[in-house]
Amino acid sequence: MERRPDAANDDESIRRRVCELVGEENVAPSSEVDAYTVDGKIPKVVAFPKNVDTVSSLLAFANKAGLSVIPRGSGTKMVVGGIPKRLDVLVSLVNLNRIVEYEPADLVVTAEAGLKLAELQKTVTKNKQRLPLDPPYADVATLGGVVCSNSSGPMRYRFGSCRDLLLGVRVALPSGAIMKSGGKVVKNVAGYDLKKLYIGSLGTLGVVTELTFRLYPLPESEKTFIASFGDMKSAADLAGRILGSDLLPYAIEALNPGAARVVADETSVQLGETSYVIVVGFGDVDQSVRKQLSTTGELAKTSGASDSIVLDGAHQEKVWNTIRNVARSMDTREPRLVACKVNVPISRGLEALDALERLAARRGYMCVASSHAGNGLVHFYLWAEPMTHAAGVDDLACVITEARDLTSQFDGTLIVERCPPQIKELVDVWGPTRTDFQLMRAIKSQFDPAGMLSPGRFVGGI
Amino acid sequence: MIDAAVLDELKGIVGADGVLFRPEDMLVYECDGQTVFKHTPDAVVFPRSVEQVSKIVKLCAREKVPFVARGSGTGLSGGPVAARGGVTICLSRMNKIIDADVRNQVVVVEAGVINTWVTDAVSGEGYYFAPDPSSQPVSTIGGNIGHNSGGAHCLKYGVIANHVLGLEVVLPSGEIIQTGGEAQDLPGYDLTGLIVGSEGTLGIVTKAILRVIKRPQAAKTIMAIFESVADASNVVSEIIANGIIPGAVEFMDNLAIEAVESSVHAAGFPQDAPALLLIEPDGLSESLDPLADRIVKICRENRAREIRLAQSKQERLKWWNGRKQAFGAMGRLSPNYLVLDGTIPRSQLPRILALIGEIGRKYSIRIANVFHAGDGNLHPLVLYDARKPGETEKAMQAAMEVLRAVAEIGGTITGEHGVGLEKRDAMHYIFTPSDISVMKGLKATFDPDELCNPDKIFPSEKAAKQLSPMLAEA
Numbered sequence: 001m002e003r004r005p006d007a008a009n010d011d012e013s014i015r016r017r018v019c020e021l022v023g024e025e026n027v028a029p030s031s032e033v034d035a036y037t038v039d040g041k042i043p044k045v046v047a048f049p050k051n052v053d054t055v056s057s058l059l060a061f062a063n064k065a066g067l068s069v070i071p072r073g074s075g076t077k078m079v080v081g082g083i084p085k086r087l088d089v090l091v092s093l094v095n096l097n098r099i100v101e102y103e104p105a106d107l108v109v110t111a112e113a114g115l116k117l118a119e120l121q122k123t124v125t126k127n128k129q130r131l132p133l134d135p136p137y138a139d140v141a142t143l144g145g146v147v148c149s150n151s152s153g154p155m156r157y158r159f160g161s162c163r164d165l166l167l168g169v170r171v172a173l174p175s176g177a178i179m180k181s182g183g184k185v186v187k188n189v190a191g192y193d194l195k196k197l198y199i200g201s202l203g204t205l206g207v208v209t210e211l212t213f214r215l216y217p218l219p220e221s222e223k224t225f226i227a228s229f230g231d232m233k234s235a236a237d238l239a240g241r242i243l244g245s246d247l248l249p250y251a252i253e254a255l256n257p258g259a260a261r262v263v264a265d266e267t268s269v270q271l272g273e274t275s276y277v278i279v280v281g282f283g284d285v286d287q288s289v290r291k292q293l294s295t296t297g298e299l300a301k302t303s304g305a306s307d308s309i310v311l312d313g314a315h316q317e318k319v320w321n322t323i324r325n326v327a328r329s330m331d332t333r334e335p336r337l338v339a340c341k342v343n344v345p346i347s348r349g350l351e352a353l354d355a356l357e358r359l360a361a362r363r364g365y366m367c368v369a370s371s372h373a374g375n376g377l378v379h380f381y382l383w384a385e386p387m388t389h390a391a392g393v394d395d396l397a398c399v400i401t402e403a404r405d406l407t408s409q410f411d412g413t414l415i416v417e418r419c420p421p422q423i424k425e426l427v428d429v430w431g432p433t434r435t436d437f438q439l440m441r442a443i444k445s446q447f448d449p450a451g452m453l454s455p456g457r458f459v460g461g462i
Numbered sequence: 463m464i465d466a467a468v469l470d471e472l473k474g475i476v477g478a479d480g481v482l483f484r485p486e487d488m489l490v491y492e493c494d495g496q497t498v499f500k501h502t503p504d505a506v507v508f509p510r511s512v513e514q515v516s517k518i519v520k521l522c523a524r525e526k527v528p529f530v531a532r533g534s535g536t537g538l539s540g541g542p543v544a545a546r547g548g549v550t551i552c553l554s555r556m557n558k559i560i561d562a563d564v565r566n567q568v569v570v571v572e573a574g575v576i577n578t579w580v581t582d583a584v585s586g587e588g589y590y591f592a593p594d595p596s597s598q599p600v601s602t603i604g605g606n607i608g609h610n611s612g613g614a615h616c617l618k619y620g621v622i623a624n625h626v627l628g629l630e631v632v633l634p635s636g637e638i639i640q641t642g643g644e645a646q647d648l649p650g651y652d653l654t655g656l657i658v659g660s661e662g663t664l665g666i667v668t669k670a671i672l673r674v675i676k677r678p679q680a681a682k683t684i685m686a687i688f689e690s691v692a693d694a695s696n697v698v699s700e701i702i703a704n705g706i707i708p709g710a711v712e713f714m715d716n717l718a719i720e721a722v723e724s725s726v727h728a729a730g731f732p733q734d735a736p737a738l739l740l741i742e743p744d745g746l747s748e749s750l751d752p753l754a755d756r757i758v759k760i761c762r763e764n765r766a767r768e769i770r771l772a773q774s775k776q777e778r779l780k781w782w783n784g785r786k787q788a789f790g791a792m793g794r795l796s797p798n799y800l801v802l803d804g805t806i807p808r809s810q811l812p813r814i815l816a817l818i819g820e821i822g823r824k825y826s827i828r829i830a831n832v833f834h835a836g837d838g839n840l841h842p843l844v845l846y847d848a849r850k851p852g853e854t855e856k857a858m859q860a861a862m863e864v865l866r867a868v869a870e871i872g873g874t875i876t877g878e879h880g881v882g883l884e885k886r887d888a889m890h891y892i893f894t895p896s897d898i899s900v901m902k903g904l905k906a907t908f909d910p911d912e913l914c915n916p917d918k919i920f921p922s923e924k925a926a927k928q929l930s931p932m933l934a935e936a
Contacts, residue, residue, distance in 0.1 A: 105699050105809040106838075128705060150647060161647070163655055164624050177896050185805040186837045187621055187877035189610040189659045190885075190892055191919060192901045196623075196655030200647070217705030244564075246588075246679040248745060288749035343645035347565040375646055376566075412645045430649045435639040439908075440651045446907045447900075459650045 014067065015045045018089065021061060022047045022054050026095065036090045038070060039083040039421045043090035050095045052170065052178060052209040059207060060176025062089050063452055069174075070454045071203040073114060073145030076137040079418045080149055081202050081457035082429055093144050096209055099123055101184075108167065108184045110212040113144025129215045132159035132250075136325045144208045150200030153324045154251035154281065157374040159216065162199045168212035169195040171205075174448045184212050197443065203454040204462055205447040219283035222250075224316035225296045227305035228275035232256070232357075235276035236350035238303040239373040242280060243346070245299070247292050251281040251320075251372070254350055256357055258368035258381075259326050266322045266329065269315065272307055278373070279323060281316075326370055327379060331418065334383040338396055338419045340403060342378040344412030349376040352410045356380050356403055363399050376412070397426035404431055433460040464504045464527050464548065472507050472549070475517045480555070482506040491550050494537035495597075498800070498854060499883040503530070503544035508555045512630060512638055512668040515551060519666065520636030522549055522913055530915040531666040533574060533602030538801050539882025541608060541661050545917040551666060553604050560669070564589050568627065568644055569672045573604030580672055589674040592619040595878065596786040604667050609880040610659030614710040614785075617702075617836035618744075619675075621878065623658040630669035631657060634909035644671055656904075661880045662915045664908040681709060681744035682754045683772035685781060686761040687735045691715060691831075693764045694737035695811035698835040700760045701741070702808065706753055709744035710836060712785050713737065715815075717795065717830035718843070722784045725791035729784025732768070739835065740781055788832040789843065796828070796845035798854070800861050800884075804868030805877035808838045817867045818842050825860040839877035840868070866891050881919045889921050 019027050028036070028046035036046045044067075049055045062069045067088035072078060074094065093114035100110040104127040111120055118139045121130055134153030135146050145151070147169075152161040159165065168182030181194035198208055229235040239252055255263065255277040264271050271277045280296055282289045293310055300308050311319060322329075330337050344352045349371045360367035360382055369380035382399065400416060400423070407414040416429040433440075437460050444451075444462045456462075472481050482488070488502040504527075509515045522529040528548035535542060544550050556572040562583040563569070569580050569591065577598035580591035594613035595601060601611075607629070612621035619625075628642030642654035657664055688694040698711055714722070719731045719738055731738055739761075743753040754771070761769050772778040792799045806814050815831065818840075822829040830843040842864055846857035865875045869891035876885055889898060902920060905912075 103807060103809055105703055106807040107702060108807065152647075160620070160624060163652060164620060173900070177900070179897050179900050180893070181897070183874045183892070184807055184872060185839075185874055185877070187610075187612055187616050187805045187834075187839045188874045189661075189878055189880055190874045190876050191881070191889060191897070192664075192904055193610070193623070193656055193659050194900065194904070196652040199652055199655070201651060205651075217702075217707065220705070240565075243567075244676075246676065246746065248678075284746065285749045285752045287752060288746040291746060291748040341647070343647050345566040345568070345644040376644075377646060411643075413648055415649055433650070434648075436641045436650065436653050439633070439639060439653060442907050443651060443904070446903050 011044045014065070014088065017061060018045045018047050018058065021057050022049045026050060036072065038078050038087055039424065041084050041087040044088045046090045046092060048092045048095045052096070052172060055091065055207050055209055056172040056176045056178050058089065058091060059172050059174050063174050063176070063450055066450070068452050068455055071207045073142030074116070074140045076141050077145055077149040077151065082461060083421055083424050083456060084454060085456035091207060093142060093209070100210060104129060106184070107215040108212060109215055110168070110184065110210060111143055112210050113208050114142050117141050117143055117146055124215055125218070128218045130218055131165065131213050132216050133162065133165060134320070134324055136327050138324065143211050147199055147211060148201055148203055148208060154253045154320065154372055157252055157372060158248070158250045163196060165213050166195060166199060166211060167214055169198055169208050170210035171198060172207045172209055174206065174450065174452055179206070182212065186214055202457050204444060204458045205453065221286040221289040222281070222283040222312070222316070223289050223293055224311040224319060225280045225282070225293055225308065226269070226271065226311065227278050227300040227308040228272035229278070229303070229305055230275065232276050232350060232354045234304040235278050238278050238300055238305065239350060240347070241299045241303060242296065243374055245295070247295060248284065249280045250283050252374045253279040253323055254353065254371040254373040255279065255323070256353065256367070256369040258366065259370040262326050262329055262368060263319060263322045267318045269309070269311065269319055275306065279319065281320065323370065326368060327381065330368060330381045336383060336420055338382045338400060338423065339417045340380050340400070341415045341417050342380065342407050342412055344376045344378070344407065344410040346374065346376040348410045348412070349373055349378055352407060352412060353378045353380070355406055359399070359403055359406060365399065393420065393422045393426065397423050400427050430459045464525070468521065468525055468527065469505060471521055472505060472518065475521070476507050476509050476514050480508040491532065491535070491544070494535045494540060494542050496538050496540045496882065496884055498858070499540035499543050501543050501545050501547065503550040504547045506550045506552055508552050510555050512632065515632045515666055515668055516636045516638050518549065518551055519632050519634065523634065523636055523911065526911060526913065528913045528916050531604065531662040533605035534600050536597040536601045537605060537609065537882065538803065538879040539876065539884040541880050541882040541918060543883055545883060553602065553668070556668060559583050564674065566644060567674055569674050570669065571603050571672060572669055573602060573667050575603050577601055577603060577606055580674065584674050588677055590677045591625065591672060591674050593622040593625055596789065603670055603672070607658050607667050607670060608660070608662045609878055611878040614712055614834050616834065616839070617711070618707050618709050623655055625673045626654055626658055626670055627673055628671035629654050629657055629667050631665040631667055633665045634911070634914040642671065661882060661918055663905060663918055665914060678709065678744035680747040680750055681742050682750045683778045683781060684741045684754060684757055685770045686739045686741065686766045687732055687768040688737040688739070689765060689767055691737045691815050692812050694739050695815060695835070697739060697761055697764045698811060699809055700764070701757055704756060704760065706743065706756060708741050708757070708836060710740065710742045710834070712740040713831065713833050713835040714785065714788065715831040717828060718788050718832040721791040721795045721830065722788050724794045725787065727784050727787040727791055729780050731784060735767070740785055785832070792830065792843050792845065796847065798846050798848045800844040800857050801879065802840065802842045802844065802861055802864055803876045803879035804865055804873050805837065805839045806868055806871055806873035810871045810873070811835065811838070814840065814868060814871060818864055821860055821863050821867065825856055827857060827860050829860070838873070862888060883918060886919055886921050889919070
């Protein structure tokens with residue numbers, strides 16, 4: 001049927017066409033599309049395709065019709081990135097939620113992108129295995145979302161992040177072609193490692209529909225050591241001692257007093273009122289875990305810990321879960337929260353945390369901060385106490401810029417992961433681009449010549 | 463052939479002592495460790511800095527002269543062969559360790575640095591660089607990065623991509639860029655991850671920021687001898703199924719053992735053994751006794767004929783040396799051999815070994831097996847005598863059949879040696895034409911004039927033509 005081009009792109013005909021492609025029952029009612037707004041941009045239509053072929057035909061249609069598409073999982077990371085330039089079709093992957101292949105003996109699992117990480121864990125736990133990715137929102141976040149936002153948690157100290165755990169992907173490209181990269185083996189150098197491009201790419205190069213991960217066996221024993229300190233310097237001293245030792249922790253997390261209070265509030269574990277806290281996770285055969293706990297106890301004393309405890313079972317699970325989700329409890333408490341992720345060389349992480357905390361205090365902001373102390377990553381959350389501070393958008397933007405300057409003194413970068421959209425108009429959430437940016441843009445043009453995928457959300461306006 | 467003016471310009475960039483061009487000097491550079499594919503470059507240049515590399519590349523781009531980066535030439539897939547002649551850029555003089563900083567767990571090196579030097583730079587402080595391809599005493603970091611080489615410890619410690627944080631790269635335009643950096647998760651696409659393993663076809667890596675880690679406090683090395691290949695491969699699967707990830711699990715079959723034992727690297731492996739495993743749990747010393755006990759128990763349950771524990775560091779090193787020299791030792795059994803490099807899902811070990819045996823019988827050709835069993839990375843060695851007419855072709859055919867079998871059971875055609883020239887026609891076994899066209903598109907984005915290590919990775923036109931009728935039928 002011939003359509004006039006102008007008529008073809010009115011909202012109703014887009015909607016009708018999408019319904020034809022994915023089935024009406026898999027398209028959100030018009031009254032519900034508001035719930036899928038991204039930084040103020042309301043999608044014209046929200047589709048829930050059920051298989052990769054439908055995703056592919058949706059993309060091919062959108063491409064031809066000149067429509068923009070943003071893929072989405074459970075939506076926990078939609079706040080990340082720049083304000084999208086356009087949003088016509090939002091493609092939710094939540095109906096692609098099967099485990100495709102799981103061979104416990106190979107420690108490898110393949111699943112569709114919309115499967116929740118928690119569901120995957122439930123399956124593999126039955127074989128005493130796990131995917132050692134422990135990002136925030138792990139209970140609701142989808143595999144595709146975790147990978148495309150390169151989300152991670154404290155366990156990355158030992159097991160690495162998505163780039164270390166992802167073995168393969170299947171991707172629907174804007175042309176509608178379906179591409180495979182990688183495979184289901186740990187060692188693989190056949191062809192270009194395109195899957196790496198998709199990690200953290202925020203839906204700008206294609207829609208990831210299927211992912212293959214390597215798994216690890218659950219250890220015989222897991223325990224958690226927690227020590228409190230009167231100041232950051234002593235806490236950093238313990239982290240440094242652990243890093244320089246023979247110990248093999250899973251995770252080394254540092255919390256400032258604000259973060260420690262969040263953990264104390266949400267668990268029954270008391271960490272000291274105004275303390276800096278180091279939390280260390282261990283997992284190995286029982287003998288080794290016991291030995292490591294006693295060694296860490298001694299190191300903590302040397303570093304001047306005021307207090308220390310060892311947790312196991314449900315207690316430790318609760319504590320780690322809270323630590324992972326510090327951001328989340330902030331999100332719900334503070335609508336005008338600014339969340340930043342700071343990346344610096346490993347040894348400078350806690351120095352940077354300290355400096356950022358001082359900056360916040362100097363500018364009259366509340367600050368919760370935590371660090372994957374063995375990775376040089378700091379998450380920090382800023383907000384104004386409404387009673388004492390007007391928290392103008394301009395002032396917040398100014399503080400972010402100062403924090404970014406501060407971070408560069410530590411040879412690092414700062415990404416704003418969450419903030420009100422008005423701030424995104426004042427500050428580039430990704431920060432300045434580098435010498436590799438032209439190449440990134442060329443790659444984007446190759447994969448998405450029309451610029452239809454998540455336009456504007458990524459680095460440098462990609 | 464490049465003309466005299468270009469040669470003069472090259473000399474102007476790197477100095478007259480940095481350019482080789484006489485035909486007799488080119489012979490050394492006509493191939494790598496895979497000696498079937500040969501082509502001489504027109505000139506070999508030895509730059510000393512990234513600026514020189516950039517100038518050389520800009521000159522080649524201007525003159526439309528193909529160029530290829532080369533390290534120590536230990537590759538096993540023909541990667542640094544100057545397939546269209548042109549300029550070979552040998553990075554062996556860019557061999558400085560720029561920074562060794564254990565507090566930040568990084569070592570920054572130029573691409574021509576030898577793999578083991580990285581560990582040497584930090585071993586005093588108890589750190590090491592985990593990727594350990596067997597060639598590590600001679601191969602360069604640049605070459606290791608090009609092939610994403612890992613070695614024996616990849617199941618536990620990952621491949622080199624997991625240990626490279628950032629790169630300095632000279633793009634095919636001559637532009638110098640930095641990717642990644644000391645800090646993790648830098649914003650933007652992971653170009654570091656993309657360039658690692660791209661076999662020098664997207665640019666020339668001149669510098670790398672490498673991650674070093676604490677050396678495990680202790681390791682125990684167990685040698686277990688089996689009456690059958692099947693028993694040995696079951697043991698590998700059962701160890702993993704029991705939740706144990708040893709630092710390394712290495713497998714050698716009888717032919718491989720025989721080769722090592724008849725060479726100067728004889729390690730005391732029993733010559734009549736049908737199969738042997740070297741299993742090495744590592745970690746905290748407290749964990750090793752329980753882990754070793756469990757591993758020994760699994761070996762016993764699978765009818766191990768003999769189990770030995772390395773009694774000293776010397777004995778451990780002797781066993782490892784025997785294993786790592788296995789390729790070279792093949793010279794004792796056969797004048798020529800092809801080394802394959804497929805990786806399979808570990809649970810398929812018994813099946814693939816049976817299939818390889820069948821292929822050997824079908825072609826009446828001996829195939830030795832020595833491989834990284836923990837991560838499923840096979841290294842079948844196809845033995846042949848190039849002096850006999852038709853033997854090389856037969857060996858290549860058998861090799862391709864092994865790769866096809868690997869692909870059919872869900873594996874990949876190369877784990878760490880690269881596709882190079884050798885395996886490009888096997889790319890169709892694992893990728894669809896559409897997958898390959900995306901990769902080709904990427905190549906064109908980086909290198910529109912196809913000058914940067916041309917003719918590698920992608921299927922030759924001949925293979926593509928052969929494939930089209932097959933696809934038409936399907």
